[in-house]
Amino acid sequence: MSHSAVSQAGAVSVSIGNERSLRRSVFKQNNSISFKGKSWSSSLALNQKTTSIRDAKRYTNTTLCMSVQQTSSSKVTVSPIDLEGPKDPPLNLYKPKESYTAKIVSVERVVGPKAPGETCHIVIDHDGNLPYWEGQSYGVIPPGENPKKPGAPHNVRLYSIASTRYGDFFDGKTASLCVRRAVYYDPETGKEDPSKNGVCSNFLCDSKPGDKIQITGPSGKVMLLPETDPNATHIMIATGTGVAPYRGYLRRMFMENVPNKTFSGLAWLFLGVANTDSLLYDDEFTKYLKDHPENFRFDKALSREEKNKKGGKMYVQDKIEEYSDEIFKLLDNGAHIYFCGLKGMMPGIQDTLKRVAEERGESWDSKLSQLRKNKQWHVEVY
Numbered sequence: 001m002s003h004s005a006v007s008q009a010g011a012v013s014v015s016i017g018n019e020r021s022l023r024r025s026v027f028k029q030n031n032s033i034s035f036k037g038k039s040w041s042s043s044l045a046l047n048q049k050t051t052s053i054r055d056a057k058r059y060t061n062t063t064l065c066m067s068v069q070q071t072s073s074s075k076v077t078v079s080p081i082d083l084e085g086p087k088d089p090p091l092n093l094y095k096p097k098e099s100y101t102a103k104i105v106s107v108e109r110v111v112g113p114k115a116p117g118e119t120c121h122i123v124i125d126h127d128g129n130l131p132y133w134e135g136q137s138y139g140v141i142p143p144g145e146n147p148k149k150p151g152a153p154h155n156v157r158l159y160s161i162a163s164t165r166y167g168d169f170f171d172g173k174t175a176s177l178c179v180r181r182a183v184y185y186d187p188e189t190g191k192e193d194p195s196k197n198g199v200c201s202n203f204l205c206d207s208k209p210g211d212k213i214q215i216t217g218p219s220g221k222v223m224l225l226p227e228t229d230p231n232a233t234h235i236m237i238a239t240g241t242g243v244a245p246y247r248g249y250l251r252r253m254f255m256e257n258v259p260n261k262t263f264s265g266l267a268w269l270f271l272g273v274a275n276t277d278s279l280l281y282d283d284e285f286t287k288y289l290k291d292h293p294e295n296f297r298f299d300k301a302l303s304r305e306e307k308n309k310k311g312g313k314m315y316v317q318d319k320i321e322e323y324s325d326e327i328f329k330l331l332d333n334g335a336h337i338y339f340c341g342l343k344g345m346m347p348g349i350q351d352t353l354k355r356v357a358e359e360r361g362e363s364w365d366s367k368l369s370q371l372r373k374n375k376q377w378h379v380e381v382y
Helices: 017-022 199-206 241-255 282-291 316-322 324-332 345-359 364-374
Strands: 013-015 033-035 038-041 064-067 100-109 118-123 137-141 159-160 174-180 212-219 234-240 266-271 297-300 334-341 377-381
Touching: 017 234, 064 316, 100 199, 118 199, 137 174, 174 199, 174 241, 174 297, 212 324, 212 334, 234 241, 234 324, 234 345, 241 266, 241 282, 241 334, 241 377, 266 316, 282 297, 282 377, 297 316, 316 324, 316 345, 324 345, 334 345, 345 364, 364 377
Parallel strands: 234 266, 234 334, 266 297, 334 377
Antiparallel strands: 013 064, 033 038, 100 118, 100 212, 118 174, 137 159, 137 212
């Protein structure tokens, strides 16, 4: 998910080495590792003898699907577990003037032919040097010159990370982004105007494996997943590519075998997209629904295929209204609620929540103030 251009993603298959080697720790303990002189994790050091993503052998022999659809219901072992060690999230290890050079591993279109626009799932190799937590963002600096500042690089574009801290290969060396290609169409002619297309989203969607990419970050604290209470309720609301951080949350909850991390609460995802072909990570979410019916709920709003109760298009706020009584009761009992996607989603959602609160005889302003005070309210829109 981009904070400056829209982005989306889904399930992707890639060829890698055998799963046993994939799950093997690629770090050696007992040494301190620092990032640009800043010690972040106390006991990690790169094991130079292990293969990195750049080693082509890693992508042969067997295929592991990033989608849970083709994985067993048993959880996946992750490494290095030292990524669980730090008490605070890594922040701004690399800044715009001193960015990190990472490499593209894969770029895959992940929406169907009837989806409006193109959405890509992009896996980036940071070789363990740019750790992050679920809910954080990377900054991407597209190549070329800033047209508004001749001689200067482009501005940083922020993208929510769509993988857990272990990445899609479960070894702590990659991060995934979901990017919707931003294309501009002239309202008069209806034709595409490439000069006004999104610079960064097009760069990312056009990238090839092995291409270099300048990364900053990680950044952000507002969408970090609270994990002190394994029985907590997490209500996740997304439009389009805003689903990116939730993919990380849900993989951590239901796919990965992280020592001392067992989720026994409720994760409830509301996803609004245009149509069935636009659904993101649907295979993964559907599998969680099948395997963890007591702990996961998934409601979709397909604006071009469904109608709300008034006969209009079905948007995510209509789904929220449909379950409003239950949502309010969960919030009263301490549930966390997250919003991620285009900023245009919030007025409709806020209006719906305010109307429901008033129907319940409550003041929405007071309730919202209390939710923020209790750190139950998490918003990241762009």
